[in-house]
Amino acid sequence: MYSDFPGDRLPESGSAAGRTSGEPVVEVRGLVKRYGAKTAVDGLDVTVGAGTVTAVLGPNGAGKTTTVEICEGYRKPDAGTVRVLGLDPVADAARLRPRIGVMLQSGGVYSGARADEMLRHMARLHARPLDVDALIERLGLGSCGRTTYRRLSGGQQQRLALALAVVGRPELVFLDEPTAGLDPQARRSTWDLVRELRSDGVGVVLTTHFMDEAEELADDVVIIDAGRVIAQGSPEELCRGGAENTLRFTGRPGLDLGSLLKALPDGTTADELSSGVYRITGGVDPQLLATVASWCAQHGVMADGISVERHTLEDVFLELTGKELRS
Amino acid sequence: MSTSTRGTGTSGTGTSGTGTHGTGTYAPAPGAAPLARMIAAQTAFETKLLLRNGEQLLLTVIIPSLLLVLFSTVDIIDTGADRAVDFLAPGVLALAVMSTAFTGQAIATGFERRYGVLKRLAVSPLPRWGLMTAKSLSVLVTEVLQIVLLTVIAFGLGWSPEGSPFAVLPLLVLGTAAFSGLGLLMAGTLRAEATLAAANLVFLLLLVGGGVIVPLDEFPDAARSVLGLLPISALSDGLREVLQHGAALPWGDLGILAVWAALGLGAAGAFFRWE
Numbered sequence: 216m217y218s219d220f221p222g223d224r225l226p227e228s229g230s231a232a233g234r235t236s237g238e239p240v241v242e243v244r245g246l247v248k249r250y251g252a253k254t255a256v257d258g259l260d261v262t263v264g265a266g267t268v269t270a271v272l273g274p275n276g277a278g279k280t281t282t283v284e285i286c287e288g289y290r291k292p293d294a295g296t297v298r299v300l301g302l303d304p305v306a307d308a309a310r311l312r313p314r315i316g317v318m319l320q321s322g323g324v325y326s327g328a329r330a331d332e333m334l335r336h337m338a339r340l341h342a343r344p345l346d347v348d349a350l351i352e353r354l355g356l357g358s359c360g361r362t363t364y365r366r367l368s369g370g371q372q373q374r375l376a377l378a379l380a381v382v383g384r385p386e387l388v389f390l391d392e393p394t395a396g397l398d399p400q401a402r403r404s405t406w407d408l409v410r411e412l413r414s415d416g417v418g419v420v421l422t423t424h425f426m427d428e429a430e431e432l433a434d435d436v437v438i439i440d441a442g443r444v445i446a447q448g449s450p451e452e453l454c455r456g457g458a459e460n461t462l463r464f465t466g467r468p469g470l471d472l473g474s475l476l477k478a479l480p481d482g483t484t485a486d487e488l489s490s491g492v493y494r495i496t497g498g499v500d501p502q503l504l505a506t507v508a509s510w511c512a513q514h515g516v517m518a519d520g521i522s523v524e525r526h527t528l529e530d531v532f533l534e535l536t537g538k539e540l541r542s
Numbered sequence: 543m544s545t546s547t548r549g550t551g552t553s554g555t556g557t558s559g560t561g562t563h564g565t566g567t568y569a570p571a572p573g574a575a576p577l578a579r580m581i582a583a584q585t586a587f588e589t590k591l592l593l594r595n596g597e598q599l600l601l602t603v604i605i606p607s608l609l610l611v612l613f614s615t616v617d618i619i620d621t622g623a624d625r626a627v628d629f630l631a632p633g634v635l636a637l638a639v640m641s642t643a644f645t646g647q648a649i650a651t652g653f654e655r656r657y658g659v660l661k662r663l664a665v666s667p668l669p670r671w672g673l674m675t676a677k678s679l680s681v682l683v684t685e686v687l688q689i690v691l692l693t694v695i696a697f698g699l700g701w702s703p704e705g706s707p708f709a710v711l712p713l714l715v716l717g718t719a720a721f722s723g724l725g726l727l728m729a730g731t732l733r734a735e736a737t738l739a740a741a742n743l744v745f746l747l748l749l750v751g752g753g754v755i756v757p758l759d760e761f762p763d764a765a766r767s768v769l770g771l772l773p774i775s776a777l778s779d780g781l782r783e784v785l786q787h788g789a790a791l792p793w794g795d796l797g798i799l800a801v802w803a804a805l806g807l808g809a810a811g812a813f814f815r816w817e
Binding site for chain 1: 591
């Protein structure tokens with residue numbers, strides 16, 4: 216009865232491609248949320264495109280969960296506008312809820328319920344749920360057997376929470392730290408599921424502390440600190456833009472670096488770190504690598520141990536948010 | 543949002559554009575189930591969990607049954623009735639209502655709140671009022687089972703009730719409403735552990751001081767007039783007026799229960815915290 220999906224228009228598997236160019240699924244403008252004197256979210260703007268995986272990164276207390284929970288309709292913003300699937304998460308909650316899937320950071324299940332029971336129950340609350348048995352199989356929850364939730368392992372509880380988020384076949388899922396506490400196999404399996412969701416046209420917003428997770432999964436990364444977005448872009452863009460990359464090689468000592476720099480793009484720097492050890496920093500790309508190699512050839516330099524150090528998302532993250540520990 | 547451009551680094555493993563092909567398994571097809579089906583499913587699920595919970599059964603089934611059998615067969619308390627069971631059965635029915643609507647519901651809901659069940663359900667298609675309706679229905683289903691069981695035991699002990707079932711019904715409904723309001727108020731404001739302790743303590747105190755097995759006449763006058771205003775006293779007294787003495791409708795007791803119901807449900811509505 217809350218369905219916005221006409222029954223005769225069940226989406227086909229190919230519908231994903233059509234959605235990617237559509238309206239943003241999440242649009243947040245000037246979001247402010249205060250708890251007493253503390254400002255948790257401080258003028259945050261973010262847009263999530265349809266059919267994408269967006270990773271929200273940030274130190275503890277940056278405002279990630281608060282922002283996501285406002286999008287889920289749990290809290291009212293103190294200022295700013297939030298639209299999820301074009302709807303106001305609080306005012307239009309009844310229409311929005313059936314269309315989104317939510318994975319909480321922890322809990323959410325009756326302590327005396329078994330995994331399959333809880334999943335079947337959540338499926339019953341939806342009009343066209345996924346096949347529960349297939350989902351149990353897919354997420355390896357079959358081994359939970361007759362164990363009640365409170366006795367499941369942390370990893371099993373996480374996978375059940377993920378299953379609960381997707382069982383209603385939502386258009387958009389919010390996953391709060393979906394792989395926290397998972398072993399490597401379960402983590403990979405969760406990543407695969409996120410990729411399947413995206414290719415089937417489900418929008419995914421996830422928060423995470425794992426940089427490799429964001430690099431693996433995300434089309435877009437949003438870095439939040441002190442309640443604001445301090446960087447947003449694809450992992451590649453952030454790694455390129457946030458910090459320069461470095462190329463190192465060894466050769467004979469005392470090369471004429473001025474001559475080398477003339478061959479390289481403006482803004483590139485070169486120095487001899489120690490006798491015969493050279494470092495070039497700037498936009499290190501295949502073209503630059505080729506230029507350096509041919510310059511060495513022209514000057515009879517046997518360049519040795521050429522290595523490219525590419526900045527990881529973690530470097531960018533630490534550079535942007537600082538390295539000191541947060542309380 | 544910018545379209546991602548491939549990076550130049552060799553270790554880049556971003557998956558934008560890589561070829562995971564959708565199988566269509568997860569293709570969106572959102573929608574809520576019909577409201578009646580959601581409420582029925584929620585009621586059935588909560589009732590099943592409750593009936594499977596050993597502590598809850600102890601409270602709602604075993605203690606009332608034992609008290610009924612024990613005090614009906616062993617002459618411990620002067621009930622003033624010809625047969626003790628005629629006095630005890632209405633009191634134990636009142637106790638059954640309290641154990642489910644107040645104690646059991648408070649403890650279960652308190653832990654649901656603590657474990658994020660209420661939070662998770664708040665973003666499910668089931669609206670909040672639907673959840674509360676399901677909880678009430680689950681309480682009523684449990685009470686029906688309790689009443690059937692206790693009535694059978696009481697008949698086995700020689701109970702011969704008076705009065706009309708239609709006079710019993712409004713007492714049970716108002717009593718359930720009053721105890722539910724108080725139980726939800728406790729569950730929605732205290733920590734789960736505090737709710738567990740307090741709900742059991744209140745259960746015990748009201749069992750002793752609410753005219754369930756000990757007639758209020760046994761208490762001093764001053765205490766009796768205060769104890770008589772408790773919801774458990776009003777419910778056990780009202781049930782006794784009908785079932786033991788054949789009264790039509792005990793308006794005084796119904797009035798007390800109505801006031802408790804209004805206060806409890808009103809306060810629960812105002813102060814209940816979902817997280």
